[in-house]
Amino acid sequence: MENETKKVMISGIQPSGELHLGNYLGPLRHWPEMIDEFDCYFFLADLHTITVRQDPAELKKRTLTLIAQYIACGLDPEKCVLFIQSHVPAHSQLGWVLNCYTMFGELSRMTQFKDKSARNADNINAGLFTYPVLMAADILLYQPDFVPVGEDQKQHVEICRDIAGRFNGIYGDVLKAPQPYIAKVGARIMSLATPNSKMSKSQPEGCVFLMEKPEDIARKFKRAVTDSDTERCVRWDLEHKPGVSNLMQIYASATGKSYEEIEREFDGKGYGAFKPAVGEAVVEVLRPIREETGRLLADKAYLEGVYRAGAEKAEYIANKTLRKVYKKVGFLPPAK
Numbered sequence: 001m002e003n004e005t006k007k008v009m010i011s012g013i014q015p016s017g018e019l020h021l022g023n024y025l026g027p028l029r030h031w032p033e034m035i036d037e038f039d040c041y042f043f044l045a046d047l048h049t050i051t052v053r054q055d056p057a058e059l060k061k062r063t064l065t066l067i068a069q070y071i072a073c074g075l076d077p078e079k080c081v082l083f084i085q086s087h088v089p090a091h092s093q094l095g096w097v098l099n100c101y102t103m104f105g106e107l108s109r110m111t112q113f114k115d116k117s118a119r120n121a122d123n124i125n126a127g128l129f130t131y132p133v134l135m136a137a138d139i140l141l142y143q144p145d146f147v148p149v150g151e152d153q154k155q156h157v158e159i160c161r162d163i164a165g166r167f168n169g170i171y172g173d174v175l176k177a178p179q180p181y182i183a184k185v186g187a188r189i190m191s192l193a194t195p196n197s198k199m200s201k202s203q204p205e206g207c208v209f210l211m212e213k214p215e216d217i218a219r220k221f222k223r224a225v226t227d228s229d230t231e232r233c234v235r236w237d238l239e240h241k242p243g244v245s246n247l248m249q250i251y252a253s254a255t256g257k258s259y260e261e262i263e264r265e266f267d268g269k270g271y272g273a274f275k276p277a278v279g280e281a282v283v284e285v286l287r288p289i290r291e292e293t294g295r296l297l298a299d300k301a302y303l304e305g306v307y308r309a310g311a312e313k314a315e316y317i318a319n320k321t322l323r324k325v326y327k328k329v330g331f332l333p334p335a336k
Contacts, residue, residue, distance in 0.1 A: 006037070006038055006039040007038050007039065007144075007145040007146060008038065008039045008040075008041070008142060008143065008144040008145050008146070009034060009038040009039070009040050009041070009144055009145065009146045009147070009148065009181065010040070010041040010042075010043075010138070010139055010142050010144045010147060010178075011040075011041075011042055011043075011147065011148050012042070012043045012044070012045040012048070012085065012135075012138055013042070013043075013044060013045060013066070014044075014045045014046075014048050014049045015044050015045075015046055015049055015059065015062040015063040015065075015066045016049050016052070016054075016062070017062070017201040018062070018065075018201060018209045018210070018211065019066070019069050019209070019210045020199055020200075020201055020207050020208055020209050020210060021189055021199060021207075021208040021209075021210070021250070021282065021286070022188075022189035022190075022198060022199035022200075022207075023210075024073065024210060024286075024289070025187045025189050025250065025253045025254075026187060026188065026189060027148070028070075028073050029073070029074075031070075031073070031074065031075055032073075032074035032075065032076070034148070035075065035076065035079045035080045036079075038145075038146070040079075040080040040081070041080070041081045041083075041142050041144070041314060042070065042075060042080055042081070042082050042083075043082075043083050043084065043085045043088075043138070043314070044063050044066055044067065044083070044084045044085060045085050045138070046059065046063055046084060046085050046086050047085050047086050047091065047092065047134060048085070048131055048134065048135070050127070051116070051125065051127045051128040051131055052116070052123065052128075053123060063084060064297070064300070064303060065211075065293070065297065067082065067084075067303055067306065067307060068292075068293045068296035068297050068303060069210060069211075069289070069293050070082065071292075071296060071306070072288075072289045072290075072292035072293040072296060073289055077306045077309070077310065081310050081313045081314055082306060082307065082310045083307055083310030083311045083313070083314045084307050084310075084311065085138065087307065087308075087311035087314075087315075088141075088311055088314050088315050088318050090137075090141055090315065090318035090319055090321070090322045091134065091137055091138055091141065091318070092134070092137075093322055094137035094140065094141055094318075094321070094322055094325060095130075095133055095134040095136075095137040097137075097325055097326075097329060098133050098136055098137050098140075098163050098167070099130060099133050101163055101166050101167050101170075102130075102132075102133050102136075102159075102163055102166075106159055106162065107129055107130060107132060107133070108129075110132055110155060110156075110159070111155060112132075112155075112156075113128060113129055113131075113132075116128055132156055132159050132160075133163070135156050135160065136156075136159065136160040136163045136164070139157075139160050139178060140160065140163075140164055140175045140176070140178075140321065141317070141318040141321045141322065142314075142317055142318065142321070143175070143176040143317075143321060144176070144178045145176070145178060145179065146178055146179050146180070146181035147160075147178045147179075147180060147181060148180075148181045148182075149180045149181065149182065154180060157178065157180045160177070160178070161177040161178070164176070164177040165177060167325075171328040171329070172328070174324055174325060174328055175321070175325075187249050187250070187252075187253045188249075189246070189249065189250060189253075190242065190246040191203055191206030191207065192205075192206040192207070192208070192220055192221065192223070192224040192225065192243075192246070192247075193205050193206030193223075193224075193225055194206055194225070195225055195242040195243040195245075195246045196242055205220070205223075206220075208220055208221075208282060208286075210286055210289055210290060210293070211290055211293065212286075212290075214283045214287070217279055217282055217283050217286070218276065218279040218280070218283065220279070221247075221275050221276065221278050221279030221282065222275050222276060222279065224243065224247060224275055224278075225243040226241075226243045226244050226247070226271050226275070227241055227243060227244065229241070229244075230270065232263075232267070233270060233271060233274075234248070234262065234263060234266035234267075234269070234271075234274050235263050236248055236259045236263070244271075247274065247275065247278050248262050250278055250281075250282060251277070251278045251281055254278070254281040254282055254284070254285045255281050
């Protein structure tokens with residue numbers, strides 16, 4: 001982690017639900033490659049999660065499970081910093097300072113606030129409104145060069161850069177404004193039940209979870225939506241055959257086969273042969289992840305050691321930035 005030739009990258013994930021096949025075959029599968037290329041910080045964004053009401057026991061359980069799953073998916077804690085957001089107080093501390101350098105109008109234009117407010121009309125809290133500022137603090141604490149983003153997250157990097165620019169405009173070059181990094185997104189996996197929609201935990205019947213039992217995974221694939229074709233039915237046609245094309249993409253990602261190879265493999269065969277084959281391939285891809293996650297969860301002392309060591313490394317870097325910010329705004333340092 002001390003390799004100065006590496007650029008710094010940071011990414012946070014909310015422990016708000018279970019990881020699923022879309023997460024894994026999408027960006028998560030490529031994260032181990034990022035560790036080799038960048039000095040990486042990955043954190044569990046539990047502070048962000050409580051902008052929507054959570055069951056406390058479930059939140060604790062999901063946070064621990066997610067750490068285990070990330071390690072099982074290839075995030076080696078010896079090669080990156082893996083920590084829990086709330087274990088590094090500097091996130092909240094810098095978040096408050098940056099609140100005072102963020103304009104109300106900027107926050108009111110954030111599309112995710114509008115979306116989440118619509119979905120949680122009975123709990124439109126201040127945290128939901130100001131969370132982009134905490135997100136900016138999460139990023140700027142570590143002076144990163146890059147932040148991996150998808151299309152729906154570019155706005156957050158933009159406001160982060162705006163806040164850093166405003167602060168630096170007043171106090172000098174204190175905070176590094178990161179560049180968005182368009183990460184390898186991998187396959188865009190759609191729902192097995194409604195193949196025109198992305199796979200989502202909010203639609204569990206069409207979603208394959210990483211920790212699901214093999215028999216449940218097989219059952220979901222057997223029930224996957226396709227079409228009524230009977231001749232040359234297994235062929236790539238995203239516009240007219242979205243369900244089949246989605247299954248082909250999953251099978252290709254799981255086996256490394258091309259679409260042409262898949263079409264030849266199932267030429268003259270129907271969906272009764274194709275859908276179970278996709279299910280079996282997915283079961284085998286997820287089996288080592290599920291087994292390793294279970295093994296890690298049985299060793300809580302190891303997991304505690306991982307996130308404790310991660311928090312210590314993160315805190316060392318974060319506090320250096322926080323001290324600079326506090327000094328610039330005029331806070332009296334604690335007496336030694």
